[in-house]
Amino acid sequence: MLAIKNLHATIDQNPILKGIDLEIKAGQVHAIMGPNGSGKSTLAHVISGRDVYDVTQGRIEFMDQDISELSVQDRAAQGIFLSFQYPVEIPGVKNTVFLRAALNAQRKARQEPTLDTPDFLRLVKEKAKQVGLKAELLQRPVNDGFSGGEKKRNEILQLLVLDPKLAILDETDSGLDIDALKTVADGVNTFKGQGKGVLLITHYQRLLDYIKPDVVHVLHNGQIIKSGDFSLAQKLEKNGYGWLGDSIDTPDLSLPTV
Amino acid sequence: MSEVIKTKFKQADKRGDFFDTQKSIWFEAGVICHNFKLDGCYLWTLDQVQLDPVVGKALDAMPSNILYSHLEKATHGVGLIFAEKYSSSQPIYILMDGASSNRDVAPFSLIVFAADQAHAQVHQVHMHEDPSFQQQTIVFGHKASRIDHVTVSKNGFGSKFNHRLIYHAGQSSKINAYTYTLSGDQTKQDIDVLLAGEGAGCVLDGLFLGFETSKVSTKTHVHHLKSHTQSSETYKGVLGDQAKGVFKGRISVAKNVKAIQASQLNQNVLLSETATIDTSPELEILADDVKCSHGATVGSMDMEQLYYLQSRGIEKTEAKRLLLQGFVSDVIPNTVHVDFKPWITTQIEGQLK
Numbered sequence: 001m002l003a004i005k006n007l008h009a010t011i012d013q014n015p016i017l018k019g020i021d022l023e024i025k026a027g028q029v030h031a032i033m034g035p036n037g038s039g040k041s042t043l044a045h046v047i048s049g050r051d052v053y054d055v056t057q058g059r060i061e062f063m064d065q066d067i068s069e070l071s072v073q074d075r076a077a078q079g080i081f082l083s084f085q086y087p088v089e090i091p092g093v094k095n096t097v098f099l100r101a102a103l104n105a106q107r108k109a110r111q112e113p114t115l116d117t118p119d120f121l122r123l124v125k126e127k128a129k130q131v132g133l134k135a136e137l138l139q140r141p142v143n144d145g146f147s148g149g150e151k152k153r154n155e156i157l158q159l160l161v162l163d164p165k166l167a168i169l170d171e172t173d174s175g176l177d178i179d180a181l182k183t184v185a186d187g188v189n190t191f192k193g194q195g196k197g198v199l200l201i202t203h204y205q206r207l208l209d210y211i212k213p214d215v216v217h218v219l220h221n222g223q224i225i226k227s228g229d230f231s232l233a234q235k236l237e238k239n240g241y242g243w244l245g246d247s248i249d250t251p252d253l254s255l256p257t258v
Numbered sequence: 259m260s261e262v263i264k265t266k267f268k269q270a271d272k273r274g275d276f277f278d279t280q281k282s283i284w285f286e287a288g289v290i291c292h293n294f295k296l297d298g299c300y301l302w303t304l305d306q307v308q309l310d311p312v313v314g315k316a317l318d319a320m321p322s323n324i325l326y327s328h329l330e331k332a333t334h335g336v337g338l339i340f341a342e343k344y345s346s347s348q349p350i351y352i353l354m355d356g357a358s359s360n361r362d363v364a365p366f367s368l369i370v371f372a373a374d375q376a377h378a379q380v381h382q383v384h385m386h387e388d389p390s391f392q393q394q395t396i397v398f399g400h401k402a403s404r405i406d407h408v409t410v411s412k413n414g415f416g417s418k419f420n421h422r423l424i425y426h427a428g429q430s431s432k433i434n435a436y437t438y439t440l441s442g443d444q445t446k447q448d449i450d451v452l453l454a455g456e457g458a459g460c461v462l463d464g465l466f467l468g469f470e471t472s473k474v475s476t477k478t479h480v481h482h483l484k485s486h487t488q489s490s491e492t493y494k495g496v497l498g499d500q501a502k503g504v505f506k507g508r509i510s511v512a513k514n515v516k517a518i519q520a521s522q523l524n525q526n527v528l529l530s531e532t533a534t535i536d537t538s539p540e541l542e543i544l545a546d547d548v549k550c551s552h553g554a555t556v557g558s559m560d561m562e563q564l565y566y567l568q569s570r571g572i573e574k575t576e577a578k579r580l581l582l583q584g585f586v587s588d589v590i591p592n593t594v595h596v597d598f599k600p601w602i603t604t605q606i607e608g609q610l611k
Contacts (some may be wrong), residue, residue, distance in 0.1 A: 048569050076571035088566035092584025101580060102570035109571065141584065158570065 001026045001063060001197045002047070002166055009046045016042045018222035019058070024166070027244075031208055031233060035241050041085060041143040041167070042215035043219070044170045047199075049075045073242035076102075077109035079165030083155040083172050090142040095154070099124060100141045100163055103223045105161060125158040127234040130190070132183040150174035156187040166197040173207035185210030205237035218244060262438060276601045277383075278592045282351035290336050290587075296494070298344040302337035304367060313339060313371050320426055335367030335394075340376040340403075343600035349379030349406070354393070356388065365392040372431075379406045380582070381598055384421075384444075387414040399431040401455065403554035405508045406434045406593045412605060413442030415470065421447045425462075427487075429455030434593045437464035438602060439474050440609050449478045454486035462491040465589040467609050470500030476502040480512040482518045482548075491522040494589055495537075496582060496610070498529035506562065508540040509550060524554040527585055529578075582610045 002024040009017040017038045024030050034040050046053050047060060049072040061067050067075055090098065102113040115123070128138055133153045143151050151173055159167055169188065173181055188211050192198050200213060208216075208230065216233045218226040218241070226232065226244055235243075279282075281294035283301065292301060308314045338350065343347070352368065370376040382395070391413075399405045405425075413419050418566040419442050425434045439445045451460050460480065468474040479487045489509070497503045505524045526535045559578060567577035586606060589601060 019524055050565055050569075071574075072568040072569050073563065073573055073577075076569055082569055084566065088562050090563050090566070090581065092582075092587035093580050098567070098570075098580070101572050103571060105576065106571035160571065243487065247347070 001028075002199070003060070003061040004047070004058070006058035006160065007043075007046070007055065007060065009042060009053045009055050011053050013054075013062060016053070017046065017220055020222070020224060021193075022224065024197045024199060026165075026195045026197060027193070028215065029192055029200065029213045030215045030217065031200040031203075031210060032217045032219050032224075033201060033202060033233060034234055036203075039222040040219050041170055042154045042222075043170045044082055044199070044201055047075075047168060048072060048080060058167075060088035062085065074106070074109065076164070077106045081159055081162055081164035081167050083152075083159060083167065085171040086219050087143045087146075087151040088157050089144045089146075091144045094140050095138050096121070096124060099158065101160070103161060106132055113212050122159075124161055127157055130160065131156045132180070133157050134183045149177065149180040151182065152176055152184055153187075159191055160187060163191075165195070166199065167191060168199045168201070170201045171203065172200075173204065182209065182210060184206045196248075205233045210232050219246065252255070265535045267552040269374040272340045273305075275350055276598075280351045280597070281348050282353055283338070284353040284355075293589070294350065298340070298341040299346070300337075301341040301352065301440065302339055303333045304369075307339075307369050307371075310584045311396065312336070312373070313369075313398075316395065316400065317369070320396075320398075320424070320454075326474065329435060334365070335369070336370065337369040338378075338380065340370075340372045340375060340378040342373040344372070344376035344378065346379070349381045349408075351383040351598075352380065354382065354384045354391075361411055366392065367487075368395045369597075370395070370397045370405065370407065372399045372405050372436070374401045375403060376400070376535045377404045379595060381408040381410070381595065383410045383412070384419060385412050385414075386417045386419060389416060390418045390420075392420040392422075396426070397425045397433065397435070398425045399428055399433055399458075399472045401429045401431060403428065404434075405432075406595075407436070408594055408598070408602075409437045409444055409447075410440065410602060410605070411434075411445050411447075412440045413445065415441065415443055415472070417442050418444040421445070422481075422523060423447060423449040425449070425451040427453050427455065427458035427460055429450070429484075430457040430459070431455060434591075434595060435460065435462050436589075437465070437466075437476070438589075438590070438606070439465070439466040439476070440605055441469075442472060442474075444454065444473045444475075446475045447477070449476070451480045451489065452483060453489060454483050456484045457486045458484065459488040460490070461591075461593075462489065463585055463589055463591065464493045464496070465606070466495045466503060466505075468495070468499075468503050468604070469609070470499045470501065473504075477504070477506040477508075479508040479510065480520065482509070482515060482520060484512075487515070488519045489521070489587035492589070493522070494586055495535055496529065496586065497526065497527040497533040499537055500530075502533070503535040504534065504535075505537040505554070506540065506554070507538075508542065508561075509552070510542040510547050511548050511550070513544040515545050518545065518548040518550070520548070520550045522552040525585075526554075526556045527582070528558050530555065578609060579607045581609060586610070588603070 004022040007020040
């Protein structure tokens, strides 16, 4: 589904990603862990296509197609969704207006029929209930004045409504209490399953207790220095990142068989 | 020169749009026409206005440096007088369009007068196509009156519009004034608000849009002349292409008045490198017991917001349009009549496309 090959990316000519190789197959959940500043969020935004980053080497393939030249919105229409670590507030633009514009823009780009108002509202209300987002927040401006938890629920609502092929969740667990975390995890678990891919970016193992990853990668200084199965996450939780110190110079890029 | 005022009930109008179905005043071949019954709301000539013992006197009492003897100069105009305790669920619409002003481009005077405890709603719409049009509008609220006044300027791209607006709020009265400048080659609005009676208040809000090479200037001056007066002012500007905008907001608080609250905010979005805005607040406060806030912002489109929308699949131009709509969404408040809201919203959105 997603194949990243030797990806190098810079921002303002500062190298952030220094040769990332990553392959996510349909049906898989991958987790990327790593200390602050290791490049986790950058990787998420580079896959999403944010133009403040320059891809200087390597390529990103999605559904066997090189997407390096595609715009942000085209990547979204192809089925890539990024749940933001800090969801953006958009005063004055109603949540439902935004969601509908997004859904219909994607459907149009894929040459599918757009949804009419009753069908759209039925879909959104059902999904909002599922992620525990208060119905009144659908009528409010996007994320404007939402609590941290409400913003994250709103991201998962968008995930379920837009129903992409690949979901990248950037620190979706941060700032959530345990109930919110469970609801969010339930949402993601509903989403994954057949044919979907999930890339979880997280600091802590906490989220991984609810969404079990097939593969765990450790990102350090712009490179994946270790990959393993769920036990790697448990080991990181127990021992921190320090024990990986020696492997920084000899990155282990081999993917485990799952 | 006195005016001929014609009443035309149920007139089949060539405009064939929203205003046909509303109580309105318009101009036909230099003649002022209207299509509503005059129950408690009267159309007067300027002569009648000046000679009236109550209205004429009230206008005379306004500070002469602001009311620069314009009434003597005005040759053309109309008074819209709302009687004591007047109230109606419907506003009066005033239409000023190309056809009406082709014949006579002399300064036009509009006087809106609300007597004690009247609630007047006046929505005036300018759609000039002629090269230059000047108007002076005086909106006078007597004791405990309330006036909701909306001015929409949607003029042709060859049209220069000069609008002088004077609001006078008497004791315990409230004025809600909104100006929407949507198009035109040059649009100048000079606005004075006189909070002239104790307990008077005003909301002075507006939106100005400028595209291509248009020039939009809004100058406001709120005078707190008496104690316990309140003013709140929010202007938003959107400028693209080579448009030039000016916003000057001035607040004066007179000596020896107390318990004053004043706020002013001007927020602008520039859509191109070549669009400009010159914004400045000016405060002139001669009293102590004053709560006053002011602020001005100038920014371009928020890239973070744009990226967020695009990351959900929305095309860049559509994303920009959504963000601009969001930016201007709160300038259409509830005091704009519910029937008029869709019209003005459509006009604004049409300009932002």
